[in-house]
Amino acid sequence: QKEVEQNSGPLSVPEGAIASLNCTYSDRGSQSFFWYRQYSGKSPELIMSIYSNGDKEDGRFTAQLNKASQYVSLLIRDSQPSDSATYLCAGSPSGGYNKLIFGAGTRLAVHP
Amino acid sequence: NAGVTQTPKFQVLKTGQSMTLQCAQDMNHNSMYWYRQDPGMGLRLIYYSASEGTTDKGEVPNGYNVSRLNKREFSLRLESAAPSQTSVYFCATTDRGNYGYTFGSGTRLTVV
Secondary structure (H helix, E strand, O other): OOOEEEOOOOEEEEOOOOEEEEEEEOOOOOOEEEEEEEOOOOOOEEEEEEOOOEEEEEOOEEEEEEOOOOEEEEEEOOOOHHHOEEEEEEEEOOOOOOOOEEOOOEEEEEEO | OOOEEEEOOEEEEOOOOOEEEEEEEOOOOOEEEEEEEEOOOEEEEEEEEOOOOOOEEOOOOOOEEEEEOOOOEEEEEEOOOOHHHOEEEEEEEEOOHHHOOEEOOOEEEEEO
């Protein structure tokens, strides 16, 4: 069974701090990884994608991928209360036709 | 430009009743997916359609059927609803897996 694992949280950080969200995956053949943000009662929204080892930055968000360790992370700099949401990590498994496997999500709470 | 439209948004069924969840996209995407989301379990794939005319089972297909009516529409049918099918159902689409998914707004289904 191919899996994506996340700590459910909640991860509580003060406003302005860096929030670090982590994810591990079991399928060593996975090539593409995604971070989705989901506000309560809403649908997931894609915020970052990463395909190669290393870092990818987009505004306040940085995604990091380490394929040797099968580890994906998302850093949110200068966290804002509006960043409070559940963050879903997803991977595209080997041999799967564009199918994504999702982690259960990490709930982030940014307090003023 | 509506993106991915799901209907209905809310539904309450009695055990044994049937219903069809509708999903339509105007993004000209080839691939469409049905996921269910339950607390603590993340998103689990029910069925998917890699392209018009094809459908395949995902991780949790039992109790469901699907129809890819045309390129735009992908419906999910519950023939005899059970309380275990109480969940939030999301339709998603993509043109290429590397680009991640676009989700519909979800259908919140309660089976009593």
